[in-house]
Amino acid sequence: MRRMTPGSAAGIDMPLNVHDSDLYPEMEELPLNRPGWTAMTLPLIGIATVLGWHENAQSTPTPGDGTRSQVIQDIRARTKGYLSRCNPVIPQQRLTMHIADFVLRKLELVTRQRMQMHAQPGTHEAFATEENLLEAVEILELGTTLMTDDRLRPWQWSTRLYPQNHMLLYVLWHLCVCPDGPNRDRIWQVVETVFSDTEATRAGSVGAGDLGSRWAVLTVLKEKAFTKRAGETAASGASRVQDQTQVATPGVMDAVGVFTQMGNFDWVEDLQVLPDWTTLMKDFQMENAFKFGV
Structure with a gap:
């Protein structure tokens, strides 16, 4: 042994x-x-x-x-x-x-x-690498496989019980720091899949309610990342994309409102301000967490 x-x-x-x-x-x-x-x-x-x-x-x-x-x-x-x-x-x-x-x-x-x-605490450049981003995206993709692999269908409940908040948080933070780069279409497709699956699970669950403050943080970050991505488009199409941004994530203003009742996340009141990863992790209360569902 x-x-x-x-x-x-x-x-x-x-x-x-x-x-x-x-x-x-x-x-x-x-x-x-x-x-x-x-x-x-x-x-x-x-x-x-x-x-x-x-x-x-x-x-x-x-x-x-x-x-x-x-x-x-x-x-x-x-x-x-x-x-x-x-x-x-x-x-x-x-x-x-x-x-x-x-x-x-x-x-x-x-x-x-x-x-x-x-x-390198407090620096974006050393941490927001494409290598880290792609690995986080691939981990999210592995999580969504449980929803699409017929042989794994009996264990689909685990994706609902253990949402991959940590990986999604990093991906969205990275997209806010570096909105432009390779593989962005693939990355956004994964983000949208995770959000739609989560929302569908909530809608289809008996007695489903609020997904909690962590999901509100992710919703706000997604909106910020979407807005920054729109800002990278050509000037001729910028206004059209900006209009789409306003409805990209339903309920985002409700999500922002959650923070008025919380002690942390002061940075979300101004979407032009983005904390470094260490600050964000501390606010998210996940800096020492390593669980299947975080």
Whole structure:
């Protein structure tokens, strides 16, 4: 049995990769880890990811990327062992492969963001990179796959329970900082898909109500990003696009009104002001969060 990583709160053995049927009251010793997929495979990947996140969070960020890269590399190596015998044709195993890719890519991006924030706090240029943007968009695309993959249909509820607010927040912030650039049509298509899916879920849910203050922040950022994108268009078409901007996001003024009842987000009162990423994350109360649904 493999031990949990040094420095973890619990110096105990990792759970076994076995089926429930491998365990029975009369057994005198624990079974060996199975080399293939079991119902424990995805939880084990989740445990490894969380331990890696905490190991990175407890370390002091340095200008180099050595420690962070080693943590990610170790987790990927362990995960590869779990997934090597998964069959993507079998829905549960397909889900395991999908979620593993999702959380590992998210872990890699979030830990890189943490490193960059400490290296150059308060700067847009070092953080608003096309590499970060494309990775965040691809993570959002992986999330929407659960809504379109027929084999993953039984788990569509997870996309509603765990909205990818952190990734969407970064994408919208980046679009506000850098409205022009490559792949913008693709990026906006993903943003619109996430918003429409979220709104459709709210409309179709029994007793659905307000999506909360975080969604209001995202709505305002989307409107700001849309307005900045319109400002990049040719002067001949600018007025027409500006008219469209006024109705691009229904309820945006209601969203802005939410902030009159909140202690943070003073910057939204003036849409010409955009905070740096560190400030935005603190206001969003997500600077230390790493969860499947954030």
